[in-house]
Amino acid sequence: MRSPSSTYRIQLSPDFPLEELWKIVDYLEVLGISTIYSAPFFQAREGSTHGYDITDPYKINREIGTLENFRLLSELLKEKKMTWLQDIVPNHMAFDGTNPWLRDIFELGPDSKYYNFFDIDWDYKGWGKIMSPFLGNPLEEVLESNDLKLNFDREGFSLNYFDHSYPLSVRSYSKILEKTGINGWKEKFSSFSGNDMQWKDLKTGFYREAKDTPQLESKVREAIRGIRNSKESMQEILELQYFKPCHWKETEQEINYRRFFTINDLICLRMEDPEVFKTYHHYILELCESGLIDGLRIDHIDGLLDPAAYTKMLRKALGDNFYVIVEKILEWDENLPLDWPVQGTSGYDFLAEVNQLFTKADNKEKFTEAYEKIIPRLPEYEDLVYDKKLFILKKRMGGELHNLWLMLKDNQLLPEEEQDEEKWKKVLGIFLAGFPVYRIYPEKFPLDELQKKTIEQAFQHAVNFKKEYRQDLEVLKKIFLGEAEKDQEKMFRFLHRCQQFTGPLAAKGVEDTSFYIFNRLVSHNEVGDSPENFGLSIEGFHQKMQQRKKDFPLSVNATATHDTKRGEDARMRLNVLSEIPEEWFTKVEEWNKITQNLRKEDSGPGPNETYFIYQTLLGGMPFDQNADEEFLTRTKDYLQKVLREAKVHSNWADPDEEYESAVFEFTEAILNDDAFRKSFDPFQKKIALLGAVKSLGQTLLKVTVPGVPDIYQGTEFWDLSYVDPDNRRPVDYDLRKRYITDFKSYNKDDLNKEISSFTTSFSNAKIKMYSLFKALNLRRKNEKLFEKGEYLPLEISGKASENFIAFARKMDQKWCVVVVPVLVNSVFEAEGKLIPKPEELEGSYLQLPAEAPKKWLNEFTQGQISTEGKVELNTLCSEFPMALLKNNTE
CATH class of the missing domain: 1.10.10.470 (Maltooligosyl trehalose synthase; domain 4)
Structure with a gap:
C-alpha cells in the first residue's frame, strides 16, 4: 500500500486550478510533503469554490483543468515519489439543471436509467414528481409575476427561473407542438419509445429542422410566447413535468427527497444500490486503476444507508492495498468500527484530542462559574443541544420528520390504536434528538451490545427531557431494538432509515447552532471537538495515541480543514x-x-x-x-x-x-x-x-505522533482564519517559497543566528514553517519509524512535569524523542522571546528509558546532546521552545 507519510490539503477551484498546483509541487516536495490531498475535482456547479456540489462524476471540472492536465501532473508527482489522495462525495450530487443524470430523469421520467439513482419518494402523495425548491416565492406568486419562462434551444425545451434551468419532459413536447398546428413533429414526440439514444436523436433532429426552417421556428417561438403569457397554459405544462417547482421554504415542512443536511440543492444518492455504486464510481475507479489516484477520502459516510457495507464494496473494488479514509465525526468516547476496511478517519478526532491537551482541565469549574455569571440564564450544554436538535427537527427538518412518521405508519410498526400523527412525530423527534453519537451502524437484528447501549442512552436522554412520553418512547425503543412484535425486516429498515437523519440532526443542532451559543471557551466549539469537554491530561493523551497506534496507525492527523470553525492557531x-x-474574566469585566x-x-x-x-x-x-x-x-x-x-x-x-x-x-x-x-x-x-508556543507544540505533535499529518493549505504560516469561506482565501506561495529557500541554505553559523531571530520575530511565521519543515523532512526520511514504530510515553520530572509532554518513537535501532510545552503561562515570558524562563525549568528533567541511545541530535538547533539517561529541560529548550531529537544510526 502506498500510504502517505504526510498530506497537504488543496482546495482546487476556478481560482486555483491544476496549473497553479503544478507551480507549487517543487515547494511541497522540499517542505517534506509526500501526498497531495485534493478537494473534490469532478465537474461541479459553475464557479464552485469547494467542489462538493458535483454535477458529473465522469468528468474533471473544466474550470480546474483537464484529464490531460491531471495526467501530466501525476507524472511529475511520480518523478518526485509523491502521491495523490482524492476526496470523493458518494452521498450526494448537486440538485441542478446542469446535472446530466437529473436532466435525463426530468426528460424521460421512469424510462431514465437514473430514475431510481437518487433518494426520491416518487410515490409521495401520488405526484410522481420530485419537489424542486428553486423558487424564491410560492409558485402562485411566481406564475402571477411571470418569472417562470419557457425556453427553446439546442438542448430542447426548458423551464427557466433566473439562473435555474430545467429541461422539460418528453411528454411536454407534443403539448407545446399542439399549439403550432404542425402535426408531423408532434406525432413523432407522441410516439417516442423511451430509448435514451433515440431521444437525443429526436431532440437534435427537431432543433436542426427548426433552425433550418424559419416558419417552423417562428411557430415554435409563437407557441412558447402564448404559453408564457397564460397562467393556465403554464400550469398545464407544469403538470406534465417530473419535477414540481416550489418555494425553497416549503422543504422545511415537506420534502420528498433526501438532501445533504438541510441544503436543498444537494440531493442524495441511493448508494446502497449496487447499480448506483457501480455507475457512480466507474470513472473514479478508472483513475485509481490507472495510477492517477493513490488514495480516497470518503466524504460524509454517515449519510449513506449502510456505511459498513459501502466500505466493503469499495474495498472489494479497490483491492486490499489501497489507502482509504473516511470523514467521520466521532464523539469523545466513540471509536471508529474496527471491522471497516479503511485506514482511519480524516482527522477530526485527532483535532479534538490535541486541542483538549492544550487546555488546562483543572480550571473547568472556574470557567463555568464565571461564564454563568455573564450568561446566568443559559441552559446546561446538554440541555441546550437537546433543545436545538428539537428546534432543527421542527423548523428545518420538518419534512424529514414527516417522512419518518409516514414510514412508521405505512409499515404498521405502531400499535393499531396509535395513529396520531402529531403525537408520534413529536415522540420520534424526542427520541432522535437523544442520540449521543451521530449514528450507529446496524447490520442485522439482534444488534450488538454497543449498539443496544447507544439506543438505551438515546432513550434515557429522551426520557430525562420529556418524562411524560416515557411509555411512548418505550414503544419506539422496542422497534429500534427489533424487540417489538412487528415485522423484523420492516423494523430494521426503519432503524436504518432513521440513522441517515440522526447525523444531519447532530450536525445542524450541535455544530451549526449550539456551537454558536454556548461560548464558555470557544476554542472547543469545533468540528470533532465539543464545548462540553474541558481539557485532557498528558497521561490521557498518551493513552489516546497508544490506542491510535494500535487501531488505526494510518488515520489522518488534522488540525485545520475546510470545515473548521476557526484557524488552528486561533484555537491555541x-x-x-x-x-x-x-485574569481573563477580570479583563472581560473591565472591557x-x-x-x-x-x-x-x-x-x-x-x-x-x-x-x-x-x-x-x-x-x-x-x-x-x-x-x-x-x-x-x-x-x-x-x-x-x-x-x-x-x-x-x-x-x-x-x-x-x-x-x-x-x-x-x-x-x-x-x-x-x-x-x-x-x-x-x-x-x-x-x-x-503564549498561543504561538502552543501552536508550535500542536504542529510538532501532529507530525510525530501515530497517524498521518495533514497540512491544510497555507497553514505553514499562522492560521488565524475564521470559518469557511474565510479559510479558503488565496495563499501567498511566493513568500513560502522564499522562506523554504532560506531554510535550505542555512549553515551552522547561520542557523544559530536564525534560531534567535525565529524566537523573537515570531510574528512572521518563520518559526512555525521551520518547525514544520524540519519535522516533516525527518518523517519523510524515516517513514517506517513513524508509521510502524512504537509510541513510548516518557516522563518529565521536577517542577515543570505538568507543563511538558514527552514521548519517543522507536523501531529497531532508530529513535526519535519529542518534547513539547503544553501549559505555558507559568514557564514562558509574556513578551519577548518564545523561550522558557530558565528558572522555571531548573531541576526538571526528561527521563529516558535504560535502552535509549546516549547520543542525540536536536533537529531544530542541530545541537549535539549526550546523556546517561536523563536530560535537563533547560538543555533541550534554552534556544528553541521544544525539542525534536533523533539518534544517529547512519
Missing part, C-alpha cells in the same frame, strides 16, 4: 485562557465597563455575543494588531454567519439585519476606542505570544 491562542481564568457606552440602546450585541466577540478578536487579531479595513470586513462577515447560525437574534431564513448591524457597529466601535485598545492590546499581545 484561546486555549491560553484556560490557564488564566482569573464590559469600558464598552457599555459604545452599544446602541435596546440593541445588540447581548452579553453572550459580546463575550464571543472578545474571544473572536483575541483569536483572530493579526500579530501587528492592525485592525484594518480588510480585518474588519472579514470579522463582520464572520459575525454575520455566527449570528445567523446561532438562530437566537437572527437566522438565514429571516435575518434581523438591524440587530446584525448593531453588532457590526459595536465591533468596529470597540476596535476604534482608545480606552478599550489600551486595555485590550497588551493582553492580546500576551495571548498571541
